[in-house]
Amino acid sequence: MTARIGVITFPGTLDDVDAARAVRIAGAEPVPLWHADSELSGVDAVVIPGGFSYGDYLRAGAIAAQAPMMRAVVDAARGGMPVLGICNGFQVLCEAGLLPGALVRNAGLKFICRDQLLRVESTDTVWLSGYRAGQQIVIPMKNAEGRYVALPGDLERLEGEGLVALRYVGETVAGQGNWNGSMNDIAGIRSADGRVLGMMPHPEHAVEELTGPRAGGGVDGLAMFTAAVAALTTAVTA
Numbered sequence: 001m002t003a004r005i006g007v008i009t010f011p012g013t014l015d016d017v018d019a020a021r022a023v024r025i026a027g028a029e030p031v032p033l034w035h036a037d038s039e040l041s042g043v044d045a046v047v048i049p050g051g052f053s054y055g056d057y058l059r060a061g062a063i064a065a066q067a068p069m070m071r072a073v074v075d076a077a078r079g080g081m082p083v084l085g086i087c088n089g090f091q092v093l094c095e096a097g098l099l100p101g102a103l104v105r106n107a108g109l110k111f112i113c114r115d116q117l118l119r120v121e122s123t124d125t126v127w128l129s130g131y132r133a134g135q136q137i138v139i140p141m142k143n144a145e146g147r148y149v150a151l152p153g154d155l156e157r158l159e160g161e162g163l164v165a166l167r168y169v170g171e172t173v174a175g176q177g178n179w180n181g182s183m184n185d186i187a188g189i190r191s192a193d194g195r196v197l198g199m200m201p202h203p204e205h206a207v208e209e210l211t212g213p214r215a216g217g218g219v220d221g222l223a224m225f226t227a228a229v230a231a232l233t234t235a236v237t238a
């Protein structure tokens with residue numbers, strides 16, 4: 001049976017079409033979810049895509065975290081449904097309390113758009129099980145509020161329990177790694193049960209050779225979707 005992956009659209013969302021396309025390329029059926037609804041039945045996983053939900057007012061993701069659809073997603077995630085938050089989606093996951101910490105203005109106070117080298121730190125999540133621990137991948141990033149910050153206790157727990165999923169590195173693509181000043185070079189974190197992953201860079205923009213970053217061959221983001229689809233398809237069929 002084909003897995004069904006919901007993709008949420010808030011007012012100001014930009015990357016829902018690309019996220020749905022990545023889901024389709026990975027072999028699942030994308031299901032459009034509207035921020036004001038709260039119906040999640042018939043969906044096996046959820047992607048919260050990038051953009052500027054509600055204009056990024058207050059703080060990026062803060063208003064979206066209160067949307068009816070997000071209340072349904074929080075309940076579903078607590079029940080074990082896989083959720084991937086990309087960029088603004090990561091901001092929403094933190095503001096909704098599904099992941100610790102927050103994303104604040106980049107250290108240089110500038111919007112950053114570049115192909116970014118990342119290191120996969122933890123593969124114990126449905127979204128990263130298609131990579132090897134320590135693997136380096138190139139994924140586009142584009143944000144103004146991408147600096148990950150967390151309270152000292154939360155940071156200690158993330159590091160201690162291996163919940164840092166992705167880190168900025170800078171050994172090849174244009175040299176510099178952590179442009180936005182994130183604590184501990186954190187680009188993405190996961191929940192303890194591995195179901196929820198939040199990340200600032202955009203894997204949905206690295207699923208096709210023609211449009212993905214040249215440095216990584218264009219498709220370094222695809223395994224995030226294919227691994228999740230494989231896990232869901234097994235679960236759906238079992």
Ligand SMILES: NC(=O)CC[C@H](N)C(=O)O
Binds near residue numbers: 051144
């Ligand atoms: N591409 C994105 O989702 C980035 C937008 C995001 N709200 C920001 O920090 O700028």
